[in-house]
Amino acid sequence: MPSTLAPLLVLIMDYNFHWRPVWRALPDLLDAALITLEVALLSMVIGIVIGMVLAIMRLYGNIAMRGFASVWIEAARNTPALLQFFFFGFGLGAFDLHLSPYMIVLVGLSFNNAGYLAENFRGGFQAIPVTQFNAARCLGMTSSQAFIRIVIPQVFKLVYHPMTNQMVWAVLISSLGMLVGFRELAGETQFMASNTFRLFEFFLAAAVIYYLIVKIILLVFYLISRRLFNY
């Protein structure tokens, strides 16, 4: 065993767990968990809509649209999510645009989700053969009817699992909200922990709650997929 770990182990062995403060704070933690879930879900809905638009712009738009979509996607995917939150928090503050902590996280997460989902959608669109679209047009459908009725439902099946991953990702990185003063699960946990000095217990409890949220999301997404994609 490396010598640096030995004192740490002793510390843990000597540590006396005090769970009562955690139990007392549990209702507050669960309320905060609901806020986490709410902001993640909302950011997914917004992200799906914007991501779809970005994917279509990047695939079929003119130069200006392609450029706009590319800048968004590149920035969202290739910079740390934390810096994106800071941009919407403190960056916009420089232009006298002050968002509440809730809005910073919602906007930041939506921005991030849209970028990642756009690339998933783009791959999905490219995987649907153009002959599907042509067959629909031959039946007299307009191009938007063919797109909405024939192409997009098939794209959704292809991107469903990446979308599930993105939802999990949204829940987990919403914890960065505590660094912009947002009292979601991680923020609330930090607040409670520093009030009671039971850091280890509180963050362990938060981790368990995050884990359960993710498992529930995976289950719900699985059940939805069973209903939606019965082919």
Next chain:
Amino acid sequence: MIELKKVDKNFGKLQVLKGVDLQVEKGEVLSVIGASGSGKSTMLSCINGLEVIQSGEIHVDGINVHAPSTDLNKLRRHIGMVFQQWNSFPHLSVMENVALSPRIVLGKSREEARAVAEKQLIHVGLGDKLDTYPTRMSGGQQQRLAIARALAMEPSYMLFDEVTSALDPELVGEVLDTLRLLREDGMTMIVVTHEISFARDVSDRVAFFHQGVIEEIGAAQQLINDPQREYTQQFLSNVR
């Protein structure tokens, strides 16, 4: 009537159709044969406006297909088209595959659309598959589904683009039987095909395409049994 006048079509520098003239009367069945790349399939795509043409004119029931003022969505309701790759919509049940367009394009009610779809599916022998998904069916069944889907729009014309070429040999027969059925119904059809005996037995006339021109056209029996042009003779002796 479908009428092509001096139609030219290029893909870049490659000229695929070179001044094609053709008339197909109401009620007629025309088979189009010829080597791959001779322009047969491209001609079909030009007839319903999937592909643009560089010069010449195509008229369907007197409507100029490639005039800027033509509403292609409206025109295509009268022209059914079935492809080599049947293109069934995998996310829709067999019933929904057929009922969707009558509903959203023709504005039929849900019940009317289902009734039309059911009638056509029974007609092509898929009456027991209404609630199945296409991915669980054979290629031949999916191709018959594609035919029923086109027929549900109650088209005046049907274009068939090598509809048996991607099928396993034992499935070709059921699709050709469906085409024979349509012929008995009096449907006007242009059938691009490699099935020479089908072309001879089922169509009124046969056109032989060679390098973007109609090299020879005539009564089915006569053209297949007694071709006049050298290229036609060569092609037919090669495929036999």
